[in-house]
Each structure stands twice: as structure tokens, then as C-alpha cells.
Amino acid sequence: MEYNHADLFEGVADAIGDRVAVVCGDRRLTYAELDEHANRLAHHLESAGVRPGQHVAMQLYNGVEYAAALLAALKIRAVPINVNYRYVESELLYIYKDSDSVALLYDVEFEDRVAATVPEAPKLTHLIAVGGAPSIDGAVPYDEALAAQPGTRGFPARSADDTYIIYTGGTTGMPKGVMWSTEQMLLAFWNPTFPRPEKPEDVVDLARNGGPMIMMPIAPLMHGAAQMATWIAWFMGATLVYARKFDAAGIWRTIEREKVNSLTITGDAMAIPMAEELARGGYDTSSLLAFVSTGAILTGTVRDRIQGLLPNTMILDRFGSTESGSTAEATAGSTPEKGLKFAPDVENVTVLDDALQPVKPGSGVIGQVARTGYIAHGYYNDPEKTARTFPVVDGKRWLLTGDIATVEEDGTIAVYGRGSQAINTGGEKVFPEEVEAVLKGHPGVYDAVVTSVPDERWGNRVAAVIQPSGERPSAEELDAHCRKELSGYKVPRVYAFVPEMKRSPAGKADYRWAKQVAGEADGG
Structure with missing residues (x-):
């Protein structure tokens, strides 16, 4: 067994196969059923000519198919590529071509845009349509693709150095593919409430011995935060609950129905409509233990409102990025209005000054938040940006996150904002x-x-x-x-x-x- 997400999921599925792995709407699959489902899709991708190292794009809403596609790509040592489903044709063409994707799974709702764009992406030769019959010539219906393949494994050995890519950004420019090895990614995004595993088998043991936790990431799976929340849940042996699309009322009904324990969102844009809906009343939230924001920070007024509505729930702000993993948690009372402070909960996180030297605590010197150790290894198809963002200083490779900050006397990091903005x-x-x-x-x-x-x-x-x-x-x-x-x-x-x-x-x-x-x- 390797520090490879596909290896580890298969180990977990063998250990707790009868436990429910994923819920979306009225669909429920156990770990064993999801593993078999993903095996069929993986064999289909192989039969279509997808080879190790090639890229498989996913232009899908949240659901069982997205979860299975992530697993299927990794099972055959291919690389999953997330596609923003809101993209218009020019943006889709950019990501199809920049990612060098050879296969695409897409929801039929997006077929007009896919049909108009795919002919201009010559490497993208295999299409799988999810949710209905495709009208694009040569596209394969998802259910037919699975029905023709076995649910057994039989895949080649994998490596801890297999590549995982998450496309991120796009607020000021076109997105870039952040490249990780599966081992570095696993350890960078490890749940900080548990010690890091010393060997891959430790991950399976954690899942086997985990309690019946129900976890629900709200962000779309085309966002790295939701993908990482997915792996965290599975490697705890938890049941993962998805909402196909963001709908505040539907999410609260799902939390009530599935007895969700941990909810993950991304900032005010999700928190505000959820708070407004919750304030209307009528929802049982007694199961909810943790309300976590990651990828975007809650403002103080929004955080206070949620805490008032959920007085018995922990409200947590996590700090990190697609390139760095999860690195810190906001200190008590810290908000963007009052000053944002984070306490690093992993090693090798600091602030580097303009000379790329660590900022002395309490000096007041302003620099960039930086991390070494478990970090991404670059941007796909962009060596210049890779060199700027991942400099080597005194033989040590760093990630410069772009977050402008200083180090307080007590070692906490005071973050002012993104330098690019x-x-x-x-x-x-x-x-x-x-x-x-x-x-x-x-x-x-x-x-x-x-x-x-x-x-x-x-x-x-x-x-x-x-x-x-x-x-x-x-x-x-x-x-x-x-x-x-x-x-x-x-x-x-x-x-x-x-x-x-x-x-x-x-x-x-x-x-x-x-x-x-x-x-x-x-x-x-």
C-alpha cells in the first residue's frame, strides 16, 4: 500500500465496506459499492485509451459520479482535472487545452457549451455524458459506460509520487493547475485533529476505528476545498453527504435528515444565505457539532450571527490554500474587521520578508506567509510562475502564498490580505x-x-x-x-x-x- 488516494480508499473499502461512504439526494452507496462503481468507470477509461499520467476532466455538479470519477482516474494512475461548470466557451477552451485533458465527464446540462468547444481541443477525444442521453456524436452515456465493465479491480501498482492536479484561481486571471504528488497532498491536507500517519496502513486503521461521523462539504467539487474535505471524510471512515447544488433551504433539510455532524463552507457568500434561511426557523440542527469555513474567512458580523443561531456548535475558520494545504486556524476573537490572526497548527509555516528570510516575532516586519515541507510542486504548464511561487532559499524549497502578514510576539501570524489584491x-x-x-x-x-x-x-x-x-x-x-x-x-x-x-x-x-x-x- 502506498500514500496514494486510490490505494488508501481501496484499503478503507476492504476494512469497512458495509459503512455508507456517500449520500447525495436519495442515492446512498457503501464504501464497497462506491469502490465497485469506481472500478467500472476506471476500466471504461482504460478501454477508451486513457493511460497513466494522462488527464481526465470533470465538468460536473456534486454527486456520486464526481466522487467515482476522482477515484476512477486515480485507480488507473490518470490525473483528475476540475472544470468550473460556470465557464463560458472561451474559458472552457482554455482549461481543456491548458490541462491537456484527453477525456471529459460532463453533465448533459452543459452539453451546448461542450459541443461548441470540444472540436477546438484536439487532445480531448473521449466524452462521457452524465445524467441523460448525449447528442454529441461519439459521447458515451455514463450508465452504459459502467454497465459494460467489471466491478473488480485488477489495476497496475500505483505510486506515492502519482500526480494530482487542482485548478485554482481565476479571480484576476485564468486559473492554473496546482500539481501535487499524492503523498504530499495527503499529508498537507491531513485532518489536524489526528496525528499524521507513520505508514499508509495507519490511514486504514483510523478509518476502521472511526466513529459514525457524518460530514457535509457544501462547496462544489470543482473547488479544491470540497475535494480535500471528501478525502478527509473517507480517511476518517465517515459518511460523506453532498448537495448537488447550493440551496440553503435544501442544505438545512439535508442536515436535519442525515443528522450531519460537521459542515464545511467557503466564507460569507455561503454563510449569509444559510444564516438567513436558518433564522426563518423550523430546522433541527441538534446533530451539528462543527461549522467550518475554509478557503474564505468569515467576517465577524456573519460569524456572530451564525454562532447566535447555532449556540452549541463550534464555528471554525481554517487558513490555507490549494498550494499549501491546511495550515492554521483563526485565533479566538480574530476577524477581518478587528485584525485577522492565525495560529499555525502544522510545522514549517512562517512569514518571509522581502529577502526571503524569516520575520522575527514581534519585529513588525511585513512579509509573505510561507510554508515549506508538505507543499505542491508547481503549476502545470507554467514554469515561470512555479519559479516565482516556489523559490529555493538556502537549499530549502518554499511556497510563497501571496498573503501579506507579520509575526506577532506570541508566534501567531497577523494576516492583512492578499498581496495581489x-x-x-x-x-x-x-x-x-x-x-x-x-x-x-x-x-x-x-x-x-x-x-x-x-x-x-x-x-x-x-x-x-x-x-x-x-x-x-x-x-x-x-x-x-x-x-x-x-x-x-x-x-x-x-x-x-x-x-x-x-x-x-x-x-x-x-x-x-x-x-x-x-x-x-x-x-x-
């Missing part, structure tokens, strides 16, 4: 996350994204795109609200109001869109 106005740096958090504290603001517009005198001015909550607040109201919490140079000078905020399916802000909207509001 920082706004330079008159020589002062403004981090959008801080301003967004303050704006969301106004009762008339449902959601906010902060960006900049050009300014002849100051270089840039702070601008805010606002989705109102009910009656639209005036710019004067928002200005007065912000000035109570922020220095004058951080207060937005431009407000643009929109009926609905544009975010990724995982809740991440679309800063390119926000900059365009703010520019139009400014008359640019």
Missing part, C-alpha cells in the same frame, strides 16, 4: 478584505467586494461593489459607517450597486468583474 492609493496600502468586512457589518449590505478605480492624483481610489439587503443604503450612509471603523484612506470613494454579486461557485469574489462594474459607476 492590495490597493495602492497615494502610497498607502488598502487590503480589500478589511474594507469588505466592515461594509458587510452595515445592515443594508448583503454582500460587498472592494476593488479600485484609477485616480490621476492618488494612482487609485478605493471602490466598492455592493449587493444591498432590502432597501439600498446611500453612499453617505456607507461612508459614515466605514469612517467609524476605518482610516480615511481606506474608505471607498466610489460605490456601485448591483442586484446580485458575481462570485465563483465556491463563493470567491470575481475581482475582474468588480473592477469593471466599479469603473462603469465611476464613469470610466
Whole structure:
């Protein structure tokens, strides 16, 4: 057995085959049933000519098929590729070609976009349609693909160095494929409440001895956070519950029906509608022990509201990235409004200054959060970005996360925001996350994204795109609200109001869109 996700899942399935592995809607598969399901898909991919090291793309909503596709690709030593299902044709063509995918599983709901794009991606030669009969010539219906193959294994030996890729980003540019070895990924995203395994068999023992935990990641599986939550759940021997699409009422009904113990979301964009729905009442949440945000931080007002609605549930903020794994947890009372502080819960996490040297605790020196040890090994098809992001210092390879921070006297890391999103106005740096958090504290603001517009005198001015909550607040109201919490140079000078905020399916802000909207509001 290797530190390989397919090896480990098969070991877990052999140990606890009768335990329920995945639930989505009215579908329930045990570990043994899911393993057999994935075996059939893996054999189909082999029969279609997919070979070790080749890439299999997944343009799917959450469900059993996505879970099986991840497993099937890894079983034959192929590489899973996540595709954002909201992408339009030009974006799809980019990711099909950039990823060098040779096969694609897609929901038939996306068939028009797939049909228009696939002919321009010559390497993408095999299509599997999920959820209905395809109209694309040569595409194979998912159920037929499985029915023609055996449910047994019989796959070649795998390696701990097999590749796993997660495409990430896209808020300021096109996404990049983050490359991991399966061993490094497993250990980087290991559940910090358990000691890391000393050998692969320890993972199977943990699952075998695990209790009947029910875990539910809300983010779409095309986002790395949901994929990692999936593996964490399975390697604990837990039952994994998916929602096919994000629907706050449906999620609370599922939590009540399945007695979910741990819920994972990504930030305010999911937390706010879930809190509003929960406030309407009528849901039994007594089973819920933990409400975890990962991939995006909860603002203080949103966190407090959720805690008030779920007084007996732990509310946790996790810090990390697709490139670094899960690295830290927000300290008590830490919020973007008051100052975001994290306590590292893994080794080899620090802040490096401009000379790529560790920042001395309490010095006040500003640098970037960095990690060494268990980290990704680069970006697919982008050696230049790989070299910039993963420098070697004194023989040690580091990941520079792009998060601007310093180290406090007690060793906690105070994070100011993403360097790539920082706004330079008159020589002062403004981090959008801080301003967004303050704006969301106004009762008339449902959601906010902060960006900049050009300014002849100051270089840039702070601008805010606002989705109102009910009656639209005036710019004067928002200005007065912000000035109570922020220095004058951080207060937005431009407000643009929109009926609905544009975010990724995982809740991440679309800063390119926000900059365009703010520019139009400014008359640019």
C-alpha cells in the first residue's frame, strides 16, 4: 500500500465496506459499492485509451459520479482535472487545452457549451455524458459506460509520487493547475485533529476505528476545498453527504435528515444565505457539532450571527490554500474587521520578508506567509510562475502564498490580505478584505467586494461593489459607517450597486468583474 488516494480508499473499502461512504439526494452507496462503481468507470477509461499520467476532466455538479470519477482516474494512475461548470466557451477552451485533458465527464446540462468547444481541443477525444442521453456524436452515456465493465479491480501498482492536479484561481486571471504528488497532498491536507500517519496502513486503521461521523462539504467539487474535505471524510471512515447544488433551504433539510455532524463552507457568500434561511426557523440542527469555513474567512458580523443561531456548535475558520494545504486556524476573537490572526497548527509555516528570510516575532516586519515541507510542486504548464511561487532559499524549497502578514510576539501570524489584491492609493496600502468586512457589518449590505478605480492624483481610489439587503443604503450612509471603523484612506470613494454579486461557485469574489462594474459607476 502506498500514500496514494486510490490505494488508501481501496484499503478503507476492504476494512469497512458495509459503512455508507456517500449520500447525495436519495442515492446512498457503501464504501464497497462506491469502490465497485469506481472500478467500472476506471476500466471504461482504460478501454477508451486513457493511460497513466494522462488527464481526465470533470465538468460536473456534486454527486456520486464526481466522487467515482476522482477515484476512477486515480485507480488507473490518470490525473483528475476540475472544470468550473460556470465557464463560458472561451474559458472552457482554455482549461481543456491548458490541462491537456484527453477525456471529459460532463453533465448533459452543459452539453451546448461542450459541443461548441470540444472540436477546438484536439487532445480531448473521449466524452462521457452524465445524467441523460448525449447528442454529441461519439459521447458515451455514463450508465452504459459502467454497465459494460467489471466491478473488480485488477489495476497496475500505483505510486506515492502519482500526480494530482487542482485548478485554482481565476479571480484576476485564468486559473492554473496546482500539481501535487499524492503523498504530499495527503499529508498537507491531513485532518489536524489526528496525528499524521507513520505508514499508509495507519490511514486504514483510523478509518476502521472511526466513529459514525457524518460530514457535509457544501462547496462544489470543482473547488479544491470540497475535494480535500471528501478525502478527509473517507480517511476518517465517515459518511460523506453532498448537495448537488447550493440551496440553503435544501442544505438545512439535508442536515436535519442525515443528522450531519460537521459542515464545511467557503466564507460569507455561503454563510449569509444559510444564516438567513436558518433564522426563518423550523430546522433541527441538534446533530451539528462543527461549522467550518475554509478557503474564505468569515467576517465577524456573519460569524456572530451564525454562532447566535447555532449556540452549541463550534464555528471554525481554517487558513490555507490549494498550494499549501491546511495550515492554521483563526485565533479566538480574530476577524477581518478587528485584525485577522492565525495560529499555525502544522510545522514549517512562517512569514518571509522581502529577502526571503524569516520575520522575527514581534519585529513588525511585513512579509509573505510561507510554508515549506508538505507543499505542491508547481503549476502545470507554467514554469515561470512555479519559479516565482516556489523559490529555493538556502537549499530549502518554499511556497510563497501571496498573503501579506507579520509575526506577532506570541508566534501567531497577523494576516492583512492578499498581496495581489492590495490597493495602492497615494502610497498607502488598502487590503480589500478589511474594507469588505466592515461594509458587510452595515445592515443594508448583503454582500460587498472592494476593488479600485484609477485616480490621476492618488494612482487609485478605493471602490466598492455592493449587493444591498432590502432597501439600498446611500453612499453617505456607507461612508459614515466605514469612517467609524476605518482610516480615511481606506474608505471607498466610489460605490456601485448591483442586484446580485458575481462570485465563483465556491463563493470567491470575481475581482475582474468588480473592477469593471466599479469603473462603469465611476464613469470610466
